[in-house]
Amino acid sequence: MTQQAAPHARSQPLQAALKDAGLSALIAFGLFFFLIGLRTEQGPTGALEITTRLPQLAMLVGAVFAGSLARGLLFGRDAIGIGRFIPPALVQAATRIGRFAGPALLGFALLVPWLFYDNRYLLDLGILVLTYVMLGWGLNIVVGLAGLLDLGYVAFYAVGAYSYALLATHFELSFWICLPLAGILSAFWGILLGFPVLRLRGDYLAIVTLAFGEIIRLVLLNWQSLTGGPNGISSIPRPSFFGLPFVDDEGSFASTFGLEYSPTHRVVFLFYLILALALVTNWVTIRLRRLPIGRAWEAMREDEIACRSLGINTTTTKLTAFAMGAMFGGFAGSFFATRQGFISPESFTFGESALVLAIVVLGGMGSQIGVAIAAFVMIGGFELFRELDQYRMLVFGFAMVTIMIWRPRGLVATREPSIHLGERKAVGAAFVGQGQG
Amino acid sequence: MEYFLQQLINGLTLGSIYGLIAIGYTMVYGIIGMINFAHGDVFMVGGFVALIAFLALVAIGVTAVPLALFLVLLIAMGLTALYGWTVERFAYRPLRHSYRLAPLISAIGMSIILQNYVQIAQGARVKPLPPLVTGGHTLIASEAFVVQLSNIQIIVVATTLALLAAFTWLVAKTRLGRDMRACEQDLKMASLLGVDIDRTISLTFVIGAALASVAGIMYLLYYGVIDFFIGFVAGVKAFTAAVLGGIGSLPGAMLGGMLIGLIETFWSAYFSIEYKDVAAFSILIIVLIFLPTGILGRPEVEKV
């Protein structure tokens, strides 16, 4: 970054700040004049009519001017020092608390249905968050551990959902049979998709996986006879409590346990179901990290050539990563299908892939707890700002950019070694690779 | 045969638009190794700026279409270039020395910002524009089919070729072009040798954005409609085109663009219109399996 010699700035900070602010305001004017200052609307004839919104434009440019001036006066000509807003003591405290974050969050999650039993909205939100946590943990295997840039993860989510839906509606198999089948199908797709892309480097891999994701969505959208096209598949059987349906009837869950029927029962069951699925994903990932395959994934992320020189078959290692990630994505998809009762291609757009990828990257360093927190913050935060309506996505985008600028490696900035002789020491972010694949 | 010819013309026109956008992707990737996810949305913004500028000009009395279009071109190119500069300056430059995934996520965030910004500012509905460039030429009039070459199609392809030529000259013959090529080869070394890499990279984004805005104007004139979501679809296809042609290669971007345009058009015409995107993506995957670095890309020997 060129830091211009600033005798000017040092001696006349106000003048320099004013100049910068003026320049910023001018740029803002240029950016916002046409798009905000003017508004196009379809008039009564159908043709576009133009109206002015100069007050809003003035406000926005003014705000940019003021903000730039404030920044110039407070921080000088340096970079956007967002990090400076946060005192280091706070960061340190956060890191220390971080050690307890895992068990604390787990405990909290277990108690959520009891704490919020009457609040259907929060229970649903909890289920949504946990779904994304599971997706994040699944993608974490591919991106966080193996370092393979997958931009089409939603494809496996979709395959899982549709597999479940089709198996359940056509063959009337129970959830517990369909779930593993959907997972296997997704894993199979993972290998199928992984195979052609093995040789591809970094960003080529990214675009091909993105293309795969889009292809799957388009096929689901257009293959009407199989998938119902844009109408999707509905009347997907709802889950039962190991055979006891959640209905207001004899032989149901409520009657068997002597409880008053309540639709909340099913929601609570779904909550614990996704929690269990997510925890299984977590457990498997943690164990795999300590097994040769997990270490091979991480080694591949660090340096693929060195891996090959050690006799590691990077082809099968990559395929295994894809397959595992796909399988968990498929499980999550099955859950999604049974929870909603209805699925359509609209739920499986690139935006979903991007969101899950953002969760993994924001979580940081292939860290399980980081992914969980990131999912919680992003999905939870997104819901919390529901009132903002249209502005919600805008804020979301800003949040993504801001967090990446502030902490490019993600929330969790260290990697825990999977094996140690003496004292376990965390590896700092500066050393950990991000993968070429 | 006539039908084929018509599709050929249509495909090349569409391909030109994709090619112009693809150049932006390939340049940025070549110089800093980053997929600028927001580039497609810059194209969209360019189209919107052009639309609004045009309506504004008409409102203040500039009704002569050629003059208006010329002014719109200047305004849109300039302002979209400003958008490109701003995006790079605030979302990418801080992350330039950071890890590979960080600018990618930032770019995705930027894409979301741009899409929603336009959606909020101008509404989510599709914006129509009455055809400004009308008329055309009948090339072949047979009983089975009439092959038309419309004026707008000529303008699109001609503008594209002109810009491509200008740009190739820029890269090959000017100081800026040399700086860009140096940065592409070895960024650190270029900076050590005195190249102002911040400026070079900024200009790369600026030029890419300007070209995308031209694509936006062409899109608007050709299709007569614009909405805030066109950026995503066109962006993915244009990036596909850049990769297909060999990322980092300028002629490759245009070649890739043309190919994608042709594949899409022919597939829609002869097979099914629903699966046209699937065809384009599938071709991409097939090409990359056999030609991992794209058609005109430089095969990279792994340095061990």
Add this chain to the structure above:
Amino acid sequence: MTAASNPILTVERLSMRFGGLIAVDELSFAARRGHITALIGPNGAGKTTVFNCITGFYKPSTGMIRLSHTDGRAYLLERLLNYRVAKVARVARTFQNIRLFPGMTALENLVVAQHNVLMTASGFTFAGLFGLKSWHLAERAALDKARYWLDRTALLQRADDPAGALAYGEQRRLEIARAMCTEPVLLCLDEPAAGLNARESAELNELLQFIRTEHGTSILLIEHDMSVVMEISDHIVVLDYGVKIADGTPEAIRNDPKVIAAYLGVEDEEVEQVEAEVGL
């Protein structure tokens, strides 16, 4: 020919072309079992290219590379897929620019090296996933081996530090330790002494001789540091512009005029003679 002097590695008419550039031209040499063979030559002579051909990273344009084990099995390395050269033929290597796994600790680096053994022992993950006893035993054995090599390379105190944080000399040693964890029959070292000071070079000599003597591993070595080469090599092959110009014992090489000319250039008198002939 006794078994001991059987060549472990036979390179026959190896050529490597990159487009129009001939990096290696019809190279033939043999490395004897249990010997330390050095491959030397000025920069750009093609030494690393030869290594890359031997270790499966490049596919040679022509030629044959034959590796024979003591049990009689032989492998044509130019036909093996890259990772199989290490896994099946048991050829390990280090890299000119050090390729460790920087985000993993030194210990983890050495455990990753034992991947194939551990994979089998973990029942391709399943036994490990369910915590079977056989897996724990295998893991312990792997840890022991890692500990052994960390000790031998004086890196035991650094076992839990990230490899990226180690000092340069330590990183070089770690790379050798990691290569040895794969229990190779042939160890290929690409400039192991680069950037080491005199004391570290002497320690490297000791380490290599230890490896050769105690583990019977044959060593193939690219090196510029003559104190290392002359001290420990049993046999030296000299390359210049991709062509072998000498092949013999250290004494023979030391005095070979062709080698001297390649490194130091032509003698002054010859230069004057050429200039006179040309008319300068």
